[in-house]
Amino acid sequence: MSTGTSAVWRASRAAVRRRRIQTIVIGLVVLASTTTIMLAMGLLDAATAPFDRAFAEQNGAHAVVEFDAAKTSKAQMAQTAQRPGVEAAAGPFDQVVIDFPRTTDIPEAEGPLKVVGRADPSGPVDRLRLLHGRWATAPGEVVINLRSAAAPPRPGTLGSQLRAPGVPPLTVVGLASSMSQSADAWVAPAQMAALRPAAVQMLYRFTDPSTEEVIRAGLEAVTGGLPAGSLTVAQSHLALRQAFSSMADAYLPLMALFGVLGLLVAVLIVANVVSGAVVSGYRHIGVLKAVGFTPNQVVAVYLTMVSVPAEAGCVLGTLFGNLLAEPVLRAAFQGIESGSADIGISPWVSIICLLGMPLLVLLAALVPALRAHRLSAAQAISAGSAPRPGRGLRVQRLLGGTRLPRAVSLGLGQPFARPGRTAMTMAAIVLGVITVTLTTGLTSTMLAFGAANQGTPTEVGVRAGQPAFGQRAPALNDRQIEALLRSLPGARQVTAMVFVDVHLAGFTQRSAVNFQRGDTLTLASQIVQGRWPAGPGEIAAPPSFLRQRGLAVGDQVTLQLNGRQARTTIVGQLMNGDARFLWSTWPTLTALDPGTAADHYEVQLADGSDAHSYANSVKAADPGLYPAVSSPGDLATTTVVGFASVFTTLLIIVAALGVFNTVLLNARERRRDLGMLKSIGMTPRQVTIMMVTSMAALGAVGSLIGIPAGMLTHRLIVDTVGIIVFPEWMKDVWHAPQLAALALAGVTIAVLGALVPARSAARMTIAPILHNE
Numbered sequence: 115m116s117t118g119t120s121a122v123w124r125a126s127r128a129a130v131r132r133r134r135i136q137t138i139v140i141g142l143v144v145l146a147s148t149t150t151i152m153l154a155m156g157l158l159d160a161a162t163a164p165f166d167r168a169f170a171e172q173n174g175a176h177a178v179v180e181f182d183a184a185k186t187s188k189a190q191m192a193q194t195a196q197r198p199g200v201e202a203a204a205g206p207f208d209q210v211v212i213d214f215p216r217t218t219d220i221p222e223a224e225g226p227l228k229v230v231g232r233a234d235p236s237g238p239v240d241r242l243r244l245l246h247g248r249w250a251t252a253p254g255e256v257v258i259n260l261r262s263a264a265a266p267p268r269p270g271t272l273g274s275q276l277r278a279p280g281v282p283p284l285t286v287v288g289l290a291s292s293m294s295q296s297a298d299a300w301v302a303p304a305q306m307a308a309l310r311p312a313a314v315q316m317l318y319r320f321t322d323p324s325t326e327e328v329i330r331a332g333l334e335a336v337t338g339g340l341p342a343g344s345l346t347v348a349q350s351h352l353a354l355r356q357a358f359s360s361m362a363d364a365y366l367p368l369m370a371l372f373g374v375l376g377l378l379v380a381v382l383i384v385a386n387v388v389s390g391a392v393v394s395g396y397r398h399i400g401v402l403k404a405v406g407f408t409p410n411q412v413v414a415v416y417l418t419m420v421s422v423p424a425e426a427g428c429v430l431g432t433l434f435g436n437l438l439a440e441p442v443l444r445a446a447f448q449g450i451e452s453g454s455a456d457i458g459i460s461p462w463v464s465i466i467c468l469l470g471m472p473l474l475v476l477l478a479a480l481v482p483a484l485r486a487h488r489l490s491a492a493q494a495i496s497a498g499s500a501p502r503p504g505r506g507l508r509v510q511r512l513l514g515g516t517r518l519p520r521a522v523s524l525g526l527g528q529p530f531a532r533p534g535r536t537a538m539t540m541a542a543i544v545l546g547v548i549t550v551t552l553t554t555g556l557t558s559t560m561l562a563f564g565a566a567n568q569g570t571p572t573e574v575g576v577r578a579g580q581p582a583f584g585q586r587a588p589a590l591n592d593r594q595i596e597a598l599l600r601s602l603p604g605a606r607q608v609t610a611m612v613f614v615d616v617h618l619a620g621f622t623q624r625s626a627v628n629f630q631r632g633d634t635l636t637l638a639s640q641i642v643q644g645r646w647p648a649g650p651g652e653i654a655a656p657p658s659f660l661r662q663r664g665l666a667v668g669d670q671v672t673l674q675l676n677g678r679q680a681r682t683t684i685v686g687q688l689m690n691g692d693a694r695f696l697w698s699t700w701p702t703l704t705a706l707d708p709g710t711a712a713d714h715y716e717v718q719l720a721d722g723s724d725a726h727s728y729a730n731s732v733k734a735a736d737p738g739l740y741p742a743v744s745s746p747g748d749l750a751t752t753t754v755v756g757f758a759s760v761f762t763t764l765l766i767i768v769a770a771l772g773v774f775n776t777v778l779l780n781a782r783e784r785r786r787d788l789g790m791l792k793s794i795g796m797t798p799r800q801v802t803i804m805m806v807t808s809m810a811a812l813g814a815v816g817s818l819i820g821i822p823a824g825m826l827t828h829r830l831i832v833d834t835v836g837i838i839v840f841p842e843w844m845k846d847v848w849h850a851p852q853l854a855a856l857a858l859a860g861v862t863i864a865v866l867g868a869l870v871p872a873r874s875a876a877r878m879t880i881a882p883i884l885h886n887e
Contacts, residue, residue: 121411126418126422135778136775139772143772145427151376151377154366159460165355165358165452173238175239176350178240178294178296179318179347185344195316197335199332200320200332207316208306208313211674212281213677214278228617229256229299229301230315239318242291245267250300255305256276257288258288258290261452271286295349329352358455379772382478382545384475384479385478388420417480526808538772543860544820546820548823552828552831553758555847556832561755576716576741577739578740579740588736588739591711592711595736605718605720607718613629619674625695631712634646640689642840642841648699650702651680652682680702680705781871801875805872833845
């Protein structure tokens with residue numbers, strides 16, 4: 115280490131030791147901001163990168179296309195692989211949809227499955243990842259597609275058999291995963307003749323798969339020479355990518371906003387700390403230059419002084435961000451069909467935080483540090499630390515002429531002495547108020563959503579016993595079970611339901627319909643457009659289902675099950691829901707499968723009823739019924755409110771630290787003034803009031819600015835959550851008592867940050883201060 119570098123390092127260490135409190139402030143601010151931005155960037159990365167990596171590893175299909183085998187030949191389809199714009203192709207593969215009866219042994223093999231004849235899992239397109247077992251090589255064998263490879267298979271899956279009317283039994287020999295979701299199951303090509311396929315599948319990769327419009331244009335070019343009506347269904351990988359990130363995308367606006375707020379507050383506070391250190395250290399700068407430090411070395415001293423705590427805070431913030439990432443990602447990808455994607459935060463996110471945050475701190479510190487560069491030794495030593503005479507003096511005189519107590523008038527005039535520092539402090543307070551306002555609005559909106567989504571809090575779910583799980587079958591049939599539940603004391607409403615996997619004509623994504631019977635009107639509160647299904651052929655869908663398939667209320671879709679079809683109309687849009695699920699009426703199920711019985715019953719109890727007593731009565735009446743008392747709660751509400759509360763707490767702490775630093779700097783700059791005031795009779799209590807009042811005034815102004823900005827931000831956030839469509843009454847959450855409480859948010863942040871350094875300034879003794887001056 116050279117002599118100059120060694121001198122800079124020694125001076126920097128001395129500055130760090132001399133300014134311990136500012137060092138701690140910088141470290142804590144950078145820690146909180148790094149944690150916040152780490153989580154925001156991590157969620158942004160996880161929303162797309164794991165899918166893209168797994169899709170690229172499997173050489174996924176940009177388009178999975180089904181052709182009508184009766185209208186075109188395999189030779190004609192094979193020729194499409196040579197068309198311009200096609201990078202690679204696989205197929206043709208025979209394809210058939212088989213309706214397997216509902217089973218509890220293999221949940222992945224329930225309902226209508228798209229079965230494809232394929233010789234091996236490799237190939238130029240859609241190279242499957244074989245997770246368990248082996249590939250199907252002979253008739254009578256089948257490989258099941260696991261929609262989420264991370265979930266372990268149910269014991270006994272390998273070796274079990276799938277049976278359906280009219281087809282030979284199929285033994286499960288393997289479990290695989292396709293990021294292209296090209297099939298639900300695969301068999302050997304020799305098996306397909308016995309399954310009587312009516313469709314043929316082709317898998318394409320295009321040279322330009324950038325947008326849906328480009329992919330559709332590519333498909334039109336590829337299939338242009340085929341007979342009309344040959345192409346029946348085409349699925350783009352972009353739809354799968356959107357489905358993968360749908361939940362994460364809903365949280366991204368909120369996370370990104372808090373990340374940006376955290377960065378802004380960090381920049382403001384670091385700049386404020388360094389500016390105050392330079393201003394209050396003029397004499398120290400002059401001494402350094404007098405003993406031989408060059409202007410660049412003086413700047414290096416201040417930048418190093420900031421870098422040491424910033425690096426420590428950045429490392430700890432990155433560590434905390436990685437620790438918090440697991441629960442955050444678990445909530446953001448709840449229920450998502452992830453395929454073989456390994457959901458997690460890429461290493462580059464940590465690297466960017468470790469390198470980027472210290473660099474940002476240096477840039478924030480550079481501008482105020484350059485002030486030390488410009489001062490000569492004589493100017494710095496003679497300048498002192500107090501503000502220049504006359505700055506804010508006119509305001510002080512005006513306030514002094516009012517009837518305000520002297521401590522209050524002096525406190526109100528202090529911010530005008532350092533307008534630059536005051537502006538940065540107020541900006542930090544404003545950002546804190548915006549955060550508090552946003553979180554308050556989000557909490558109100560999400561609690562209202564949770565109440566509407568949850569229904570009556572006293573609820574008992576009753577499931578019919580399933581022998582495959584070793585449970586006892588109920589002695590009563592479906593209708594008798596419903597009648598029993600209605601007859602037991604305390605029951606107010608009973609809804610019978612069953613989830614059935616169906617195939618939607620023209621779409622490749624799997625779908626399930628919750629068919630309901632009985633008291634369903636309580637669910638009407640979840641409808642934000644249209645109405646709840648009431649008659650045959652009517653369905654309701656969540657926004658994510660409609661968006662992924664390009665549908666809207668009023669459109670018609672055809673449900674297919676067990677060789678039957680039902681033409682249905684979308685009559686209502688729900689507030690939220692899984693993109694795979696629909697809701698419909700019992701007559702619609704009867705048209706598709708008259709023999710299907712309900713297997714689950716939701717019981718709403720009358721006010722004052724004991725849910726546990728009701729559950730015991732159900733079990734006593736039929737041991738083949740398995741009641742469970744539901745616990746109130748909503749994942750989306752808990753997640754959003756939890757995220758917002760954690761980040762708000764972090765940003766409030768950071769904003770309060772900014773106020774803390776400002777009051778500390780003001781007290782150090784005005785040591786002589788404070789000594790003079792105390793010498794002429796100002797009490798410690800009045801000194802505390804004066805210092806706190808100076809920040810409380812900024813807090814009040816910050817509230818006036820931050821509350822409207824927070825309300826606007828709340829509206830922008832709730833309008834951009836793609837998986838939930840909030841009705842207007844859930845967005846209109848602002849009322850007079852709430853706004854009055856929010857008006858104190860800025861004052862509270864300011865007072866919390868100012869109180870400790872103000873009391874410390876009040877305890878200073880007079881003699882040492884005046885002696886030093």
